[in-house]
């Protein structure tokens with residue numbers, strides 16, 4: 423291995439101990455530590471230096487990997503691949519605990535945690551590198567191999583999947599041996615001498631500083647590489663431009679005009695339409711699929727008489743409809759906010775399935791997103807008269823990336839995890855007894871119609887309420903069955919009917935309001951809904967798992 427001139431001047435021939443060492447030599451020898459003199463040889467305080475060598479090399483390797491990942495796909499970057507592999511494998515209780523602790527930052531926490539573990543391991547590898555450079559490099563390659571394995575087992579995996587991790591590991595190992603050489607550690611065991619230096623090399627104060635500066639420099643290049651790689655990924659996959667380039671066609675059937683009376687006009691009640699920027703987001707991806715509409719296609723296959731394939735232009739040409747549909751996540755707690763309503767523009771799924779002509783034994787459609795996520799939807803729900811859509815538009819714009827650009831499913835009446843596949847690329851007509859979707863294999867029900875629910879939005883928790891006439895208002899939903907009534911109960915009093923806002927459709931939530939004659943003291947307000955079939959919302963409390971939370975939303979208010 424070639425050495426840098428500076429290392430050469432500092433380092434006597436590896437293994438050779440003939441002749442007096444030049445001043446400040448870094449060669450292996452027994453170090454004395456005359457305390458107090460910062461420039462004197464010192465072996466005890468070198469551990470942080472070597473830890474820095476390990477961390478710097480790792481950051482360099484990660485930066486290299488990120489640049490390579492820009493070409494392969496961001497999902498193949500080691501931290502992303504490992505993070506997503508962890509997401510797919512964590513037991514549900516741990517995932518729930520993580521969401522409990524980190525909330526919506528759970529993925530950020532996972533990335534930070536993965537990087538932190540890697541850096542700790544790298545620091546240890548740095549310590550190993552002071553006496554066993556070959557072992558240290560092997561450890562770097564082992565970490566790279568683990569990440570490469572995670573990448574090749576991702577659903578997105580292509581032939582290039584392991585490249586970012588492997589090239590990143592190679593870069594990390596190179597940095598490690600370069601810094602080791604600078605510190606005077608022979609990087610290859612030389613013939614005829616012991617394979618390893620008998621003692622760790624002695625570093626004087628200036629040597630330590632030089633190595634720290636070099637390690638920091640290498641880390642800095644790694645950080646620049648990470649930033650550049652992420653920028654390059656965005657540059658090569660310009661979702662913003664692709665979105666801006668989509669011309670949404672005028673719908674064949676526009677959404678019926680929504681009257682202003684769908685809102686009760688009380689500030690603090692969630693608006694009838696959720697702006698895209700405020701719409702909740704749920705998925706298991708760290709790096710979102712970036713699909714050029716030009717490259718998008720959908721394959722309909724499985725238990726069908728004719729396979730159907732269509733591209734984005736075909737989809738836009740199918741005669742789109744526009745529908746308001748309220749989407750809810752099964753993980754939404756009683757009173758929670760994992761629910762939103764938007765105007766979706768899309769092609770009906772039913773006629774598409776009719777073209778494919780499902781075989782009689784089929785009872786389910788397994789849809790797959792470009793992130794590899796799968797979802798099972800009962801076939802009848804996709805073929806009945808409701809407007810199950812392949813949506814391309816959300817509130818008048820092309821779908822935002824986080825909500826499934828360029829195409830997602832929207833199916834009124836079912837929780838998102840069994841209906842709302844984002845970045846959808848495949849519909850396989852199959853049977854429930856033949857295939858199991860992502861969340862169904864993790865303890866959630868195969869079938870999950872949305873449960874009739876209601877939420878109190880005002881008064882807010884902890885709001886000061888004055889005695890007198892107080893508006894109590896909120897939303898209620900029972901998608902595709904519709905809301906027939908909402909009732910409010912104060913303390914242990916009778917259930918009293920709330921006034922419903924106008925109904926936009928049975929597929930959307932519905933606002934309600936009740937005027938309460940508040941008296942001083944502490945009171946509990948409760949709400950429950952009655953759906954379009956006349957069924958009253960279940961009062962017994964249950965957790966979201968396995969098929970949606972039940973229970974009446976209640977709120978304690980202090981009137982004074």
Ligand SMILES: Nc1nc2c(c(=O)[nH]1)N[C@H]1C(S)=C(S)[C@@H](COP(=O)(O)O)O[C@H]1N2
Pocket residue numbers: 701702703704705706707749750751752790791792793794795824825826837838839842843844845846
């Ligand atoms: N491809 C893909 N689609 C997905 C998911 C996912 O993880 N990947 N999550 C689902 C879940 S659990 C829900 S609740 C909805 C949420 O849609 P939103 O993020 O647009 O609100 O998307 C569904 N579609």
Ligand SMILES: [Mo]
Pocket residue numbers: 704750751752753837838839
């Ligand atoms: Mo969900």
